[in-house]
Amino acid sequence: MSLIDLSKHVALGIDIGGTTTKFGVVNHRGEVLEKGNLSTDAYATVEEFIDALYEKVHPLINSYGKEKNFDGIGVGAPNGNYYTGTIEQAPNLPWKGVIPFGKLMTEKFGLPTTITNDANAAAFGEMLFGAARGMKDFIMITLGTGVGSGIVSSGKLIYGHDGFAGELGHTIVKPGGRKHWSTGSEGSLEAYASATGIAITAKKMRAEFPESMLSQFPEESINSKTVHECALKGDPISIEVFRYTGQKLGEALANFVMFSSPEAILLFGGVIKAGDFILKPAKLHMERNLLPIFRNKVKLVFSELDEADAAILGASALVWEK
Amino acid sequence: MSLIDLSKHVALGIDIGGTTTKFGVVNHRGEVLEKGNLSTDAYATVEEFIDALYEKVHPLINSYGKEKNFDGIGVGAPNGNYYTGTIEQAPNLPWKGVIPFGKLMTEKFGLPTTITNDANAAAFGEMLFGAARGMKDFIMITLGTGVGSGIVSSGKLIYGHDGFAGELGHTIVKPGGRKHWSTGSEGSLEAYASATGIAITAKKMRAEFPESMLSQFPEESINSKTVHECALKGDPISIEVFRYTGQKLGEALANFVMFSSPEAILLFGGVIKAGDFILKPAKLHMERNLLPIFRNKVKLVFSELDEADAAILGASALVWEK
Incomplete structure (x- = not known):
């Protein structure tokens, strides 16, 4: 029996998005050695998509010493189910119904495949390679076009009885409030707290306060980036857009803390570029809504992973978490 | 080495309340073989309380074959910390600060002592002896004078990084809403959903709608029992008090489901005597606020444990959960 050379062992991380799928070869130190991508929605069936993925990935597998050096494949996908390896009724993916994605991948690649949703994968990535190293209890919130989450308790992802736990973006922060598109x-x-929600808030504020710097932009061009630019220039309306967003986020975070009492909440995604404009009110309203026993204990921190690689790292981390 | 006769093994369950402490000897089948109680607040120090408890309990320990047949002591107490065995800053107990209750008990009784908060103990009781037998993912909500909770995920209580997870009664269901007393x-x-909250809602409704049957009672006598009596007689205002309570509860439950995706939510406590007056609107508003993937999957059920014994059973279950 020969010793296994761990330094040669790698995993394949795959992040499936609505339009683009990214993949990468990742080693134990969390280094992305190779990466590439393909279009998610250019194929008629999931089988054709997997065939195309195989064509792109197979040369990488060969160049890293074939399957023997690959510990497995990790997949982050919207509505990915860790228990069953399926992708179920994902509204933003071209494949409808319940897709046995893990099974199809294993059959094609000859490698064990683990699936979870994209936000859970991001949480794994932070735990193995990022800001949550050494933490056993934390919540990861991804603030992008949508709001996703992964909840880690006692070192384990919370999946719930059906594999779908952790949909914190869909918890209600204002009963009877803004209708979700x-x-x-x-x-x-x-x-409220996604990039989409921030754009809605900004457009409303722009209409209500025509003196805002936001009025210098056509309505359809208003997004969280525009708001950030105006906030940096001191526009009080743009600052208020982020303050309001941070308040709603902070109120939600307080409820999450009283649920699982995490050591930290990690924030990730395009929205966090707004930095303190959102973080300060979020922290204020989180603390204000907490019971005293939880106050001034929970760290509110930004992800340490490079956004371009985080999804691949998270997906590959699934392989080694098992 | 002789075989252990499990049928003789028992645990001591202790439930510490603000005024009364209940204790009982429980066997593996969840039968309360002996029980008793003492006053929690009649002693100057926690040491004197434990001495008094020992005087009452010691004869029971002797009569059940001394310590050798006792697997341990389980304690449910407000702000009881599972990790440290301490009771910390409990507002309703006579002992202030951080009390090393587990350590004091073990020193006095010579038995291993496990502590958690009262709602977590209730969840353990349901898992071992009640409606949650065989479930790995459920949430227990106790609706009494206050609202407590215990969250079980993958068969384990969620304690969080500090032992204080699961304070769902203090999550905010209506930002900027009713001030907590x-x-x-x-x-x-x-x-809103505690007996105390229901009484507040009822008094407000009684003042606003003098035609209500509730007006036949003096204001100070209005409680959830009065409201239940009037609701049973068909008083629409009393029915509305419960409907509103159920709505707030249901909205909160939807958020809890999207957090940990439990198989069931168990309701326990005096408030559930209102039955369908609360359960139906709670179910309606829970389903209404859930993402489609969670709908019509979560059972909403009442506890199966006898209320008089549940706290003792839950505390004793702690001993065997370990």
Whole structure:
């Protein structure tokens, strides 16, 4: 029996998004050795998508010493189910129904495949390679086009009885509040704290306060980046857009803390570029809504992973978490 | 080495309340073989309390074959910390600060002592002996004078990094809403769905709608029992008090489900005597606020444990959970 040379062992991390799928070869130190991507929605069926992925990935597998050096494949996908390896009713993916994605991948690649949703994968990535190293209890919140989450308790992801736990973006922060453009729910965190939600808030404020710097931009061009630019130039309305967003986020975070009492909450995604404009009010309103026993204990921190690689790292981390 | 006769093995369950402490000897089948109680607040120090408890309990320990048949002591107490065995800053107990209760008990009784908060103990009781037998993911909500909770995920209680997870009664269901009489928070679940909260709602409704049957009672006598009596007689205002309570509860439950995706939510405590008056609107508003993937999956059930014994059973279950 020969010793296994861990330094040669790698995993394949795959992040499936609505339009683009990214993949990469990752080693134990969390270094992305190779990466590439392909279009998610250019194929008629999931089988054709997997065939195309295989064509791109197979040369990498060969160049890293074939399957023997690959510990497995980790996949982060919207509505990915850790228990069953399926992708179920994902509204933003071209494949409808319940897709046995893990099974199809294993059959094609001859490697064990682990799946979870994209936010859970991001949480794994932080735990193995990022700001949550050494933490056993934390919550990861991804603030992008939507709001996702991964909850780690006693060192384990919370999956719930069906594999779908951790949809914190869809918890209601303002009952009867803003109607969600896709789910129809009223007052969800995602309706306020996602980039989409921030754009809605900004457009409303721009209409109400024409003196705002935001009025210099055509309405359709208003997004969280525009708001950030105006806030940096001191526009009080743009600053208020982020303050309001931070308040809603902070109120939601307080509820999350009283649920699982994490050591830290990690924030990730495009929205956090707004930095203290959002973080300060979020922290203020989180603390204000906490019971005294939870106050001034929870760290509110930004992800340490490079945004371009985080999804691949998170997906590959799934392989080694098992 | 002789075989251990499990049928003789018992645990001591202790439930510490603000005024009364209950204890009982429990066997593996969840039968309370002996029980008793003593006053929690009649002793100057925690040491004197433990001495008094020992005097009452010691004869029981002797009669059940001394310490050798006792697997341990389980304690449910407000702000009981599972990790440290301490009771910390419990507002309703006579002992202030951080009390090393587990250590003191073990020194006095010579038995291993496990502590958690009262709602977590109730969840253990349901898992070992009650409606949650065989479940790995459920949430227990106790609706009494206050609202407590215990969250079980993958068969384990969620304690969080500091042992204080699961304070769902203090999550905010209506930001800026009703001020809590004790914590000062605004719009917490406890402010609406506890017996105390129901009495507040009922008094407000009684003042606003003098035609209500509730007006036949003096204001100070209005409590959830009065409201239940009037609701049973068909008083629409009393029915509305419970409907509103159920709505707030249901909205909160939807958020809890999207956090940990439990198989069931178990309701326990005096408030559930209102039955369908609360359960139906709670179910309606829970489902209404859930993402489609969670709908019509979560059972909403009442505890199966006898209320008089549940706290003792839950505390004793702690001994065998370990």
